[in-house]
Amino acid sequence: MPALTARHILLGVTGGIAAYKSPDLARRLREAGAEVRIAMTRAAKEFVRPLTFQAVSGKPVHCDLLDPAAEAAMGHIELARWAELVLVAPASANFMARLAHGHADDLLTTLCLATRARIVLAPAMNQAMWAHAATQANRAQLEARGVRLLGPDWGDQACGEVGPGRMLEPAAIVAGLSELYSPGALQGCTVMITAGPTREAIDPVRFISNRSSGKMGFELAAAAQKTGARVIVIAGPSGEFLAAGIERWDVETAQQMYETVMQHIEDCDIFIGAAAVADYRPATRSAEKIKKKETALTLRLVRNPDIVQAVAALDQGRPFTVGFAAETHRLKEHAEHKRCHKQLDMIAANWVGRPGLGFDSTSNALEVFWEGGHVSIAQATKAQVARHLIEIISERYHAQSSAAHSGS
Structure with missing residues (x-):
């Protein structure tokens, strides 16, 4: 995936069972040549430990907005400036709602508001939550602001239901990101x-x-x-x-x-x-x-x-x-x-x-x-x-x- 070589990608991880796929996603992004840093929400740490992400990314993991060590140098602003692309995978229904309404009450939402980088979401939630009118209104509002969505996928879910809401597989997300930096098949049409x-x-x-x-x-x-x-x-x-x-x-x-x-x-x-x-x-x-x-x-x-x-x-x-x-x-x-x-x-x-x-x-x-x-x-x-x-x-x-x- 040469399109991602040397790209600065900030991977945001929110709380949801699909977070188990995110370490593999971080690994694949690095294999594609990207530089990867990780920002996790508090709920995400209940599913995957920060140490796992540190091991696959080779960088310290960022979790807290008010981290005294990081904020001495305005760490969240530095991260927002560093990123060329902010990828949130999984992006929960709650995160999409907070981002759509401009909340900045944790590190990840603050980064999304403070950055000038592209923002891409890989939604992951129960199929009924994805189909709900509130979620679809939030999706439309985010897309109208230029936020890109990859997925969700269709299939079996951890809750036992079947439908749209699964997070795309890591390989599909990496391929989707590569398309953002590659000339499109209908460019100029x-x-x-x-x-x-x-x-x-x-x-x-x-x-x-x-x-x-x-x-x-x-x-x-x-x-x-x-x-x-x-x-x-x-x-x-x-x-x-x-x-x-x-x-x-x-x-x-x-x-x-x-x-x-x-x-x-x-x-x-x-x-x-x-x-x-x-x-x-x-x-x-x-x-x-x-x-x-x-x-x-x-x-x-x-x-x-x-x-x-x-x-x-x-x-x-x-x-x-x-x-x-x-x-x-x-x-x-x-x-x-x-x-x-x-x-x-x-x-x-x-x-x-x-x-x-x-x-x-x-x-x-x-x-x-x-x-x-x-x-x-x-x-x-x-x-x-x-x-x-x-x-x-x-x-x-x-x-x-x-x-x-x-x-x-």
Whole structure:
């Protein structure tokens, strides 16, 4: 991992069972060429002793904010200045909450507030704690400030439950850090992503929509940004948050989404249509609330523009175009028909209406098809699935670009 050679990495360790992995992480960071110093919270010392970290790092371990020996030379400020990167692994739900709200009541939170270095968190907690609205709000707030998250992973947990919340394995964390200092696979590319549902008004209080939260599209945006791409998100109504640096345009209807996409599609290299766009809208919108009078109400619907097909049909500056297909049956057949009919470069299909997948879930699984190729992305958190899909899109985009250049 030459990208980490001679990097100054401050490894913060918070209280949680995943702290047992942190000595191995410190060792791997040193093997990758980094200089490593350790800061532990009081709770972390209940899981792993400081002497263990001193042995693997070769440096004294820092535990107390008000250490008379260290503070004689303003030790916490010296550490904050020394670090090029602050990595907190594991990062507990409590630590994320305190950091998000600007607390500086121990050494590690104080270091995070005092440093100008990059901050990276490797979350580790119970799956319900990770999914809780408070934790997700803290995550979004931290990411908006430029804090990067690696993980969490999906799988068995020490509490006996299964789901997202495991700390990434040390090797995966080291690889993720290396990517921060390496040119991304989509460096210099512009990626546009549509995300979330659309709402098609019936009257001032009612609309037609669907169960999409937009989470998959937003995770794709985060993954694309991490590869070095400029990212534009055209978002339907959604409570999801985007990291700083991602350009966002909010819309409500399919027509608005179509117009906004076409307004900004010029010079985009890759288009990913992850939004769950309504196929139809009411032909007319009542200016007043429709009163309940009859036993039945008939709505006449008209077709909405097909955004991904319109992008794929562009004559000039057509981007590499990726569609999505949410299916309840005959997934491969329907996805391949959609890909061919709309002349897409790639399509990502997922099952919906099944427990734990797609809508109303933090996890997903995809079947990805392109001309002459197919790959399955196994069930995992939507963040992990997004990273895998962006890798595949990047590979196919570059392969297609190379073939076009060699043939010209």
